[in-house]
Amino acid sequence: ITHRDLNAGISVTHAWLNCCSWFLNLLYHLTANDKTWDFGNKADPRYKKLMKAKENVQDIFAAVLGRRIDAADGTGHTGTSLTGNLAKRFFAGECRVLLYKIVKEPHLGHVKKLHLHFDVILRILSSKNHSIDMDKFGNLCTTTYVDVLTHFKWVDLTPTVHKVLAHATELISNNMCMGIGHLSEEGLEACHKIIRRFRVSWTLQTSDQANLKDLLKKLWLRSDPLFYSYRRVVRCPKCGLKGHRRNCPIYDEKLNQSESDIMVEDIFVDLE
Template identity: 35%
Template structure:
């Protein structure tokens, strides 16, 4: 019997079992989580990060970036917060005081959600928003601004014609047309992506975007690889990239996915995945099942999203 230790649950799983007879009991242990599932399980639906308890202000602090963020969000702490006070009273507390907890955790296992595929998708979405803002000359983070939306539509059309990349086009099934492969190719600057995406942006901002693209591309490829990683060097690169973004674009929002990539990915690799990239924890297999999940969700009587997801999984 071969056994492996799952890095996210720290439980021993049976990999192969050869039997000559008798009864078999199979325990199915959760091992892969995307961000939505992590939020459902750990109760931190309003948190800036599912791995640490840093606030919105702290994840934009250069001092915090330099000192590093600790993976310190525990399921037991979230459950204890609910047990200590009345639930209705608890939810009326400021988000910072309740550490972003929005509902009682539905799991007793600490969730270390790696989400390497969603790192590509969500960080690419952030990068495109940065391009849209700079193209519009709107240096206040407001994705719904009319000028930003106009730039988005124009750049989207240019990329479709010049690069054959269907980027950020809303899908009838929910989400957008951006796929993992599109995000990878754009970060690798295939088909002169950056040239066309930044064609109307001034040279100084274009150079900043080019450097950020290079840094993020390297970090994302390390995360999505299956190779042994020099985690100390990766930490230096992540912190340098994080600080560079905060210094050059202080008005830009730091999304949870960007924060997670640059603050925690090297720790997950080093401490939870034996120093290897997170290719083995990619949620691409989960994404392939999305259409089936949607079908099941439609026939369930419960309309609330969280309960529907709970019933499915």
């Protein structure tokens, strides 16, 4: 990875997705007691063993997540059920307490530590408007990377996982020591559904060129500040402010903070 690649940045949402997919793959192999990273072909007995382990992992997490993670998308679209919000819930503490049902000693302690560290690293990477202690964050990324290479030598690191663990520190340093959550592609991904709906129902159908021109006109209208001001503003039922509904900062009690919450606040400089 070169400096030119780093300047392109890390896609925040895809960092959550790819790290979650990599971690799930690690759990599948540990459950099947298979220390070969690939799944093999369908005729290979290893493939059946790994698929059975995958179903077991999916069933365990479905009790908390409410759906089978990393399964075929049941909405009729291509891809899997893994989404950005689901990946964030997977790395939360409610799923960490279920790891003992999947992984046995001596790997359980290392897997729990990795799960916690990935949650903290990705939350800091996707943060907004918070100054970050680069020494603490760099040590956390380095420690996590060394733990993977030490305890799971048979694991292959995907380019995204490597970039998060090895180059996130440099990327945040180049961003004035702040997270890159404001560069998230979630808004662009959300436009895909809108574009499909517009092209099918609310644009000219005489030709592809006319369809795309009409689509661009409607997207420009949709982004107009005057039209945008008419949108319904969702406010918190507790404090009346906008921008959040579930986690109200005014009513957030430090006694209910998780281990990852404490680690994140310790790395944020402006929260000390």
